[in-house]
Amino acid sequence: MNKIEVGFQEICEAYTRIKPYVVKTPLIHSDKLSELTGCDVWMKMENLQPIGAYKLRGAMNNMLSMSKEDLARGVVAASAGNHSQAVAYAARMQNASAIVCVPESTPINKRESAIRYGAELVVYGADYAAAEERAHEIERQQGRKFVHAYESPETIAGQGTIAVEVLLEKNDFDAIIVPTGGGGLLCGIAIAAKAIKPDIKVYGLQTDTSAPWKKSFEEKKLNNDCLFIPSIADGLEGEITWPNVELALTCVDGIIVVGEESTKEGIKWMAKNHHYMIEGAAATCIAALLEGHEELKGKRVLCIITGGNIDLDKFCKVCEAEYPARG
Amino acid sequence: MNKIEVGFQEICEAYTRIKPYVVKTPLIHSDKLSELTGCDVWMKMENLQPIGAYKLRGAMNNMLSMSKEDLARGVVAASAGNHSQAVAYAARMQNASAIVCVPESTPINKRESAIRYGAELVVYGADYAAAEERAHEIERQQGRKFVHAYESPETIAGQGTIAVEVLLEKNDFDAIIVPTGGGGLLCGIAIAAKAIKPDIKVYGLQTDTSAPWKKSFEEKKLNNDCLFIPSIADGLEGEITWPNVELALTCVDGIIVVGEESTKEGIKWMAKNHHYMIEGAAATCIAALLEGHEELKGKRVLCIITGGNIDLDKFCKVCEAEYPARG
Numbered sequence: 001m002n003k004i005e006v007g008f009q010e011i012c013e014a015y016t017r018i019k020p021y022v023v024k025t026p027l028i029h030s031d032k033l034s035e036l037t038g039c040d041v042w043m044k045m046e047n048l049q050p051i052g053a054y055k056l057r058g059a060m061n062n063m064l065s066m067s068k069e070d071l072a073r074g075v076v077a078a079s080a081g082n083h084s085q086a087v088a089y090a091a092r093m094q095n096a097s098a099i100v101c102v103p104e105s106t107p108i109n110k111r112e113s114a115i116r117y118g119a120e121l122v123v124y125g126a127d128y129a130a131a132e133e134r135a136h137e138i139e140r141q142q143g144r145k146f147v148h149a150y151e152s153p154e155t156i157a158g159q160g161t162i163a164v165e166v167l168l169e170k171n172d173f174d175a176i177i178v179p180t181g182g183g184g185l186l187c188g189i190a191i192a193a194k195a196i197k198p199d200i201k202v203y204g205l206q207t208d209t210s211a212p213w214k215k216s217f218e219e220k221k222l223n224n225d226c227l228f229i230p231s232i233a234d235g236l237e238g239e240i241t242w243p244n245v246e247l248a249l250t251c252v253d254g255i256i257v258v259g260e261e262s263t264k265e266g267i268k269w270m271a272k273n274h275h276y277m278i279e280g281a282a283a284t285c286i287a288a289l290l291e292g293h294e295e296l297k298g299k300r301v302l303c304i305i306t307g308g309n310i311d312l313d314k315f316c317k318v319c320e321a322e323y324p325a326r327g
Numbered sequence: 328m329n330k331i332e333v334g335f336q337e338i339c340e341a342y343t344r345i346k347p348y349v350v351k352t353p354l355i356h357s358d359k360l361s362e363l364t365g366c367d368v369w370m371k372m373e374n375l376q377p378i379g380a381y382k383l384r385g386a387m388n389n390m391l392s393m394s395k396e397d398l399a400r401g402v403v404a405a406s407a408g409n410h411s412q413a414v415a416y417a418a419r420m421q422n423a424s425a426i427v428c429v430p431e432s433t434p435i436n437k438r439e440s441a442i443r444y445g446a447e448l449v450v451y452g453a454d455y456a457a458a459e460e461r462a463h464e465i466e467r468q469q470g471r472k473f474v475h476a477y478e479s480p481e482t483i484a485g486q487g488t489i490a491v492e493v494l495l496e497k498n499d500f501d502a503i504i505v506p507t508g509g510g511g512l513l514c515g516i517a518i519a520a521k522a523i524k525p526d527i528k529v530y531g532l533q534t535d536t537s538a539p540w541k542k543s544f545e546e547k548k549l550n551n552d553c554l555f556i557p558s559i560a561d562g563l564e565g566e567i568t569w570p571n572v573e574l575a576l577t578c579v580d581g582i583i584v585v586g587e588e589s590t591k592e593g594i595k596w597m598a599k600n601h602h603y604m605i606e607g608a609a610a611t612c613i614a615a616l617l618e619g620h621e622e623l624k625g626k627r628v629l630c631i632i633t634g635g636n637i638d639l640d641k642f643c644k645v646c647e648a649e650y651p652a653r654g
Contacts, residue, residue: 116359
């Protein structure tokens with residue numbers, strides 16, 4: 001696999017490029033979580049993007065970086081989650097045709113969102129890998145551009161614009177915590193944040209039910225030999241690939257693993273105290289703070305609230321459960 | 328009671344005055360609710376103000392209209408809901424002391440919010456009227472300014488800034504629907520909207536469990552002789568007073584009464600489709616559209632999503648219930 005080349009310049013270019021098409025999301029202070037944890041807690045509310053998640057940034061940057069000829073041939077993507085919605089939405093904004101490949105396990109409502117934004121839906125295979133294979137087949141057959149969910153310079157640069165946006169608004173954070181699945185968001189934010197403020201710390205977050213980043217990052221080599229249990233943070237689930245780990249090793253400070261139960265508690269805490277519905281991935285930020293990890297103690301911490309696309313049934317089930325008290 | 332004097336000029340002055348202190352909240356399009364209802368539905372998300380409700384605007388305008396001497400003596404307010412939080416928050420921003428009087432029925436979490444923002448809490452009396460009486464007593468004894476929740480020119484002008492903000496962003500709405508309790512928001516929005524776009528229609532919304540505006544508006548005289556049943560839209564409950572009705576008769580086009588069940592369905596619909604937690608008062612907008620009232624058919628409608636401060640338990644209970652299908 002090729003090394004990914006993306007730097008602060010590409011992120012700044014992406015920032016300028018996508019600015020008219022994405023929402024400058026609010027940066028809010030949580031006095032309650034600050035009191036509770038002894039940290040000074042701020043949250044970047046990417047759940048308030050039009051599709052309900054930050055993924056719009058990367059998809060939009062891909063779309064706006066293409067030639068007119070490429071746009072005319074259309075795009076293809078694979079994802080069971082927010083990336084399909086993002087690509088469908090971004091393509092519609094550019095009057096481009098989009099095909100989105102999703103695995104058979106994708107719930108009806110997530111299929112519907114991509115169709116709603118005008119994408120053609122291809123349901124194929126048992127898992128993400130199979131759906132991605134099908135997407136590449138369509139790429140070859142139809143000459144469509146493949147828009148990667150987390151592992152292309154355009155995608156990473158697009159996600160990194162969050163750090164530019166937020167650090168130009170307020171820049172005295174000690175640390176940024178970033179929910180991490182494929183790692184595109186983590187790398188984009190780390191590159192931009194370190195360029196603006198070299199001594200800031202950037203940590204990736206995963207749940208203990210799916211934490212291949214922890215071993216891979218610490219051993220400095222790809223290691224997918226870990227538990228993979230379905231998680232409330234479904235956006236972070238699954239195996240990872242080397243290129244983003246390699247990139248992360250140049251700019252990220254560490255990976256924090258949070259408990260599955262704490263993540264559920266994070267969803268509930270946010271709903272109860274700030275009246276926001278956030279998805280499991282985003283709630284790993286709250287979980288990390290509630291668990292009191294050493295790296296964050298007493299720090300001014302920026303949480304990336306990545307998205308709010310959670311099924312109402314699942315949300316209510318989580319919010320009604322009791323989670324064990326912590327020390 | 329004196330006639331309230333407030334016009335478009337006062338609202339524009341308020342707009343300029345409070346702009347640095349309030350959030351320019353997002354205006355979002357609901358493709359789903361548009362499809363479902365045949366209207367073109369837009370929503371002004373005032374639930375995203377820092378205190379979770381539009382009330383910050385009126386409170387802030389009061390605070391910024393006062394002399395230094397008045398500010399130094401502090402303020403006093405009465406409310407069981409969002410207005411107490413708004414006054415506490417606005418006073419803290421101006422380094423002013425605030426006393427908030429709440430009736431004994433006020434739930435613990437709403438009491439805590441006002442205290443969190445630094446207000447002194449006085450718990451007094453069985454209902455709002457008693458708490459307001461106590462607040463006026465404090466006003467007289469301590470020389471504090473009383474900040475009215477819905478019935479002063481400063482409050483009405485502050486709430487009216489929503490219409491200025493939104494109509495300067497997009498101005499082709501046929502109608503605005505406004506959740507209505509005391510009527511400060513309704514009058515403020517109607518005055519500003521008609522000044523900018525004279526043929527726009529402005530309707531107040533109440534639930535059938537507490538609808539004194541309906542009769543009063545139609546009979547052109549105060550009539551509190553109606554049902555008062557506790558509602559999920561607790562912010563809209565209760566008796567009304569003449570000055571705002573008198574004012575509304577000069578600028579408002581009608582009152583739409585929605586069902587209690589539809590209001591609950593509105594909360595659920597919004598959570599399921601847009602992943603926002605909104606309070607019952609705000610959900611009357613969704614209810615009015617779901618019910619298909621004649622005034623709104625086929626129109627481009629702006630909903631004022633007034634707030635998101637709903638208890639998590641109550642929210643989940645509403646979201647898990649089934650509501651009867653409608654035609």
